[in-house]
Amino acid sequence: MAKAEGKLYLIPSTLGDIAPLEVLPISIKQVIEEINHYVVENEKSARRFIKKLSPRKSQSNLRIQVLNKYTDSQEIPGFLIPCLEGLDIGVLSEAGCPGIADPGAEVVRIAHDKNIQVIPLIGPSSILLAMMASGFNGQNFAFNGYLPIDAPERKKEIKRLERLSMEKGQSQIFIETPYRNDKLLSELLRSLSINTRLCIAADITLPTEFILTRPVRDWKKNRVELHKRPTIFIIQG
Numbered sequence: 001m002a003k004a005e006g007k008l009y010l011i012p013s014t015l016g017d018i019a020p021l022e023v024l025p026i027s028i029k030q031v032i033e034e035i036n037h038y039v040v041e042n043e044k045s046a047r048r049f050i051k052k053l054s055p056r057k058s059q060s061n062l063r064i065q066v067l068n069k070y071t072d073s074q075e076i077p078g079f080l081i082p083c084l085e086g087l088d089i090g091v092l093s094e095a096g097c098p099g100i101a102d103p104g105a106e107v108v109r110i111a112h113d114k115n116i117q118v119i120p121l122i123g124p125s126s127i128l129l130a131m132m133a134s135g136f137n138g139q140n141f142a143f144n145g146y147l148p149i150d151a152p153e154r155k156k157e158i159k160r161l162e163r164l165s166m167e168k169g170q171s172q173i174f175i176e177t178p179y180r181n182d183k184l185l186s187e188l189l190r191s192l193s194i195n196t197r198l199c200i201a202a203d204i205t206l207p208t209e210f211i212l213t214r215p216v217r218d219w220k221k222n223r224v225e226l227h228k229r230p231t232i233f234i235i236q237g
Contacts, residue, residue, distance in 0.1 A: 012123020130201035166237035
């Protein structure tokens with residue numbers, strides 16, 4: 001009889017340095033205790049996360065494949081070989097949910113092509129948590145990832161997203177590399193209409209969490225320090 005294929009589990013991780021079981025259900029711990037094969041964005045932080053959830057789990061038994069922007073796309077199908085041999089695999093993001101603003105989406109796509117069952121597990125998504133707390137239109141929103149680095153292009157894109165939010169009533173969500181957050185905020189305050197509402201959600205789920213929605217005119221009077229703080233920005237005109 002043919003051996004049953006393993007499953008691909010999408011395992012959320014914390015959004016920062018916090019005890020995992022403060023924000024993750026016990027089912028995540030149970031799954032991690034059963035799985036030894038992982039596809040991860042960063043091996044060092046993945047091992048640390050696994051150890052926090054399952055201290056007695058043998059690190060030497062872990063079989064880890066790294067999937068990030070430097071991974072050769074031709075290597076990715078091979079990451080799923082354990083599933084074809086009947087073993088479960090866990091996909092771990094650096095922070096939050098695998099496959100959402102995360103390179104893990106590629107291994108999930110291939111799993112579907114190979115008829116491997118994909119099982120998403122419950123955990124924190126900074127994008128959805130920020131959207132929930134923003135007070136903006138939760139019926140119609142878009143995640144835009146990173147804005148252009150080039151200053152003129154970035155300003156043009158900010159204005160385009162602002163127009164889109166006004167025309168469609170669509171909340172526009174985007175992110176930035178944490179050390180460039182303050183620069184992006186300055187550009188937003190220069191480029192957006194003073195009446196456009198801006199939500200800034202930083203350090204979500206952490207003790208230093210900050211989430212506030214205000215018109216741009218108010219943000220100009222009361223700046224917030226965002227340097228090196230993981231932050232979600234949302235605008236709605």
